[in-house]
Amino acid sequence: MMGIRAFLIAVLGALLLLHFLKQRWSRRHYPPGPLSLPLIGNIWRMGFRFTDDTLLKLAKQYGSIFTLxxxxxxxxxxxxxxAVKEALIDHSDEFADRPVxxxxxxxxxxxxxxxxxGHTWKQQRRFGLVTLRKLGLGKTGLEHRVEEEAQQLVETFARSKGQPLDPSFALNNAISNVICxxxxxxxxxxxxxxFQKLIEAIHDSLAVSTTSSYLLYEIFPSIMKHLPGPHQKAFSARDTVLSLAKKEIEEHKVQKxxxxxxxxxxxxLLKMEKHQRKNEPNSTYNDENLAQSIHDLFIAGTDTAATTMQWALLLLTNHPDVQDKAYKEIEDVLSSSSxxxxxDKKKLPYVNAVIHExxxxxxxxxxxxxxxxxxxxxxxGLTIPKGVMIFPDLRSxxxxxxxxxxxxxxxxxxxxxxxxxxxxxxxxxxxxxxARVCLGELLAKVDLFIFLTCLLRNFKFQLPEGVKELNEESIIGVTRHPHPYKICAIPRCSPSQS
Structure with missing residues (x-):
């Protein structure tokens, strides 16, 4: 009996080894990378968690193009x-697709x-670019909405009366309302x-991306779609955002x-009407694509901009010399402007440099x-196969x-x-x-410049009593958040000045 068991174990071991060697041979044309094990791949190599320098360390070991x-x-x-330039710029058209x-x-x-x-992306993106430009700068467009939210933000900070406050909630609300x-x-x-449900849904949609639930769904979708977990919460969050978008669409139709x-x-809706009147056979302008486009604006534009603003206030509080120099430039150049x-960013080179940094x-x-x-x-000299998923490490x-x-x-x-x-x-x-450069680049730039300049003009940001420095390490998620912190917004002048 023991002999049969030993034989079966030996056969199983041989089959696993054969499978492993076959797998290695089939992957010989891919760029180099860490050893991949059956089922789990390279997850073991990352210690089952990512840190700020995980990918940078792997690039040092395996080169600027590597496979996980x-x-x-x-x-x-x-x-x-x-490597990123050669892929995204020199081969822009070849790298235009999203993985499926x-x-x-x-x-x-x-x-x-x-x-x-494909055609859906090209038509929806072209419309998005043109429309965001139409809704762009000037006192009746996007810029005016950002200025309104900046004023609301200044009033919120002023209510703290210089006491320690966590700015994250106010920043998230302000950015979300700009997109609304x-x-x-x-x-x-x-x-x-x-609005509260919308904010929560945006958070839940993004939170799943760095969980084991997401990884397991990608590997075992037919099983995971029936199991509970953060992925189900993300699906529900997607439906929440789409539901709000569709409600707004119907109200716009009624109001004409x-x-x-x-x-x-x-x-x-105006574009839809024109295409329907012309009976365009290849039109992708419909309620479903409109609702999904609005979903995309919220998911892609809210957390990234709000998180950047959180980092901005943290860094300026930790670096008072930079904060003072930026404030002085604002006052010297814009003192006569209400x-x-x-x-105005063209007149404020140092502030512009701070935002970029x-x-x-x-x-x-x-x-x-x-x-x-x-x-x-x-x-x-390396072949990137058609259809493989590419991650351009922009942080690198x-x-x-x-x-x-x-x-x-x-x-x-x-x-x-x-x-x-x-x-x-x-x-x-x-x-x-x-080809896939961020659609909301202008929106993000306007948000960051007006929000930050208004806040610096109205407040000096300081560490709370007893705090020597704010933590500059990142919490790794789909976005790299700062650890929760509090700062003191000390009024420089009347908030109405902004």
């Missing part, structure tokens, strides 16, 4: 400016802007139940406000959003020691020339690059 395995799913990581994984397919359904591909104004044409009060368009829904507009040094995404090549592509570009003087330090001089003028950097890829 999520079970049997390959992920090719591009690290450093040269089990989770992405369920969440995106090839609708909207962020997760769609852009999409729906109105803001919500903070007490509104639907789209004949004098003031917001994203208005412009979209309001701040986005065009905040985005560089504390880049909020752990990965850039994944891409998928539409055909086999050769980069640095922003801390690439070959291009930044002090990559690990907060240093606004990275964006200033010797005469103190603002200096644009081609290595600054905080918004991505190529």
């Amino acid at each position: 395995w999520l079970g049997y799913q390959p992920l090719i990581v591009m690290s450093g400016y040269q 994984t089990s989770y992405i397919k369920f969440i995106g359904k090839n609708k909207g802007i962020v997760l769609s591909n 104004g852009l999409s729906f044409g109105h803001r919500f009060s903070l007490e509104d139940k639907e 406000s789209f004949h004098d368009p003031q917001d994203y829904i208005d412009f979209y 309001s701040i507009c986005y065009q 905040i985005q560089r040094s504390k880049y909020v995404l752990y990965f850039g959003l994944p891409r998928q090549p539409t055909k086999d592509v050769k980069i640095n 570009v922003l801390v690439d020691p070959e291009h930044w003087e002090t990559p690990e330090k907060f240093n606004p001089n990275h964006f200033l020339d010797k005469d103190g003028n603002f200096m644009a950097r081609e290595e600054f890829l905080a918004f991505g690059a190529g």
Whole structure:
């Protein structure tokens, strides 16, 4: 009996070894990477958790292009400016697609802007770019809405009367209401139940992406779709955002406000009407794509901008010399102006450099959003197979020691020339690059400039009594959040000045 058992164990071991060797042989054409084990892939190599420098360490060991395995799913990581530039800029069209994984397919359904591909993506993205420009700067557009929310933010901070406050809640609300104004044409009060549900849903949608529940869904979708877990919470959150979007769409249809368009829904319904009148056979303009596009604006635009603002206040509190210099420039240049507009950034090179350095040094995404090549592509002598998932590590570009003087330090001089003028950097890829460059880049830039400039003009940010320094380590999620903190917003002058 013991002999039979030993024989069966030996046969099983031989089969596993044969399977392992066959797997290694079948993957010989992929870029190098850590040893991949059956079922779990490379998860063991990361110690089952990511840290700020996990991918940077792997790039040092395996090169600027390397392969990780999520079970049997390959992920090719591009690290450093040269590799990312060659993929996203030099081969922009070939890397224009999003991967179609089990989770992405369920969440995106090839609708909207962020997760769609092909004709749908091209048509929805083109509309999004044109419409955001139409809703853009000036006193009647996006800029006006941001100024309104900045004023609300100043009033919220003023109510703390210089006592320690956690700014995260107020910042999330302000950013979310900017997108509400852009999409729906109105803001919500903070007490509104639907608005509170929206904020919670955005958080739940993003939280699942770094859990084991997400990884297991990608590997075993047919099983996981029947099991409870954070992935089910994310699916429910998606439905919550879509439901609110569809409710707003119906209200716009009833009001027929789209004949004098003031917001994203208005412009979209007007486009739908024109395509229906012309009976366009290939039109993708419909309620489902509109609702998903609004969902994408909230999910992609809220957490990233709010988190960047959290890092901004943390860094400026930790670096009072930078804060004082930025405030002095604002006062010297804008002292006679009662309001701040986005065009003022041209007069404020140091403030502009500080904002760029905040985005560089504390880049909020752990990965850039994944891409998928539409055909086999050769980069640095390595073949990137058609259809494989690509992760462009944008953070590695922003801390690439070959291009930044002090990559690990907060240093606004990275964006200033010797005469103190603002200096644009081609290595600054905080918004991505190529065909999928961030649709909301202008929105994010307006948010950050007006919010931060208004807050600096009205408050001096200080550490609470007894606190020597705020923690600058990141909490790793789909976005890289700071640890919870409190600061004191000491009024400089009357909040009405902003």
